[in-house]
Amino acid sequence: MCYIGSVKTKKMEVESAKDAKSIGARPENARNRRRNICLAVIAVVLAIVILLVVLGFTVFKAKHPINTVNSIAVKDLKFSLDIMRLRVNLNVSLDVNLSIKNPNKVGFKYTNSSALLKYRGEVVGDVPVPAGEISAGETLPMNMTLTVLADRLLSNSDLYSDVMSGTLPFSTFTRMSGKVHILIFKIHLVSYTTCDLNISVGNRSVTNQTCHYKTKL
Numbered sequence: 001m002c003y004i005g006s007v008k009t010k011k012m013e014v015e016s017a018k019d020a021k022s023i024g025a026r027p028e029n030a031r032n033r034r035r036n037i038c039l040a041v042i043a044v045v046l047a048i049v050i051l052l053v054v055l056g057f058t059v060f061k062a063k064h065p066i067n068t069v070n071s072i073a074v075k076d077l078k079f080s081l082d083i084m085r086l087r088v089n090l091n092v093s094l095d096v097n098l099s100i101k102n103p104n105k106v107g108f109k110y111t112n113s114s115a116l117l118k119y120r121g122e123v124v125g126d127v128p129v130p131a132g133e134i135s136a137g138e139t140l141p142m143n144m145t146l147t148v149l150a151d152r153l154l155s156n157s158d159l160y161s162d163v164m165s166g167t168l169p170f171s172t173f174t175r176m177s178g179k180v181h182i183l184i185f186k187i188h189l190v191s192y193t194t195c196d197l198n199i200s201v202g203n204r205s206v207t208n209q210t211c212h213y214k215t216k217l
Helices: 003-057 148-154 157-163
Strands: 066-082 087-101 108-110 113-119 122-129 132-136 139-147 167-182 185-200 205-216
Touching: 066 139, 066 167, 066 205, 087 113, 087 167, 087 185, 108 148, 113 139, 122 139, 157 167, 167 205
Parallel strands: none
Antiparallel strands: 066 087, 087 139, 108 132, 108 167, 113 122, 113 167, 167 185, 185 205
């Protein structure tokens, strides 16, 4: 009987030890499970962030708006020449046809701007460009009339010789500033367009037009 009781006692001790190990293992398994879940969530978040960054620099990469001067025509040109006083009375206005293309996958919202008319580097006229928005991939046409400020033009000492030569050198300058929202990012864009042109006094037409474009992100 003593032998049998001893055997039973040993079995009970072994089972108690197993139960203790099982109880101790349960919290550890729970901790491992929580750790694995946290690691999986972190991996998913990182994958989403990386995907957004890749899309932001590829498919949704911010592109500058393209300002194109389609045509410039003389709308009005009046002048009179006072030879005795070596004075020129001049009134000039230009019809400028612009188009702004938004090549981005999202809309481009631009602020109030203006187009300037320059004569030999000096601003002699301007016209406002009201704020607006261009949809993704849309090309927005703009027709503007630039009127020369006669007092600024007439004060330039080169005007007399230019009128006598039959050609007036002008340049137009347009600046467009706005922003696009790429995914979670807001990107500011500034586009510049400068066109150099000559106006023939005789036939009131534009000659030798050359345009330059520049963009800053």
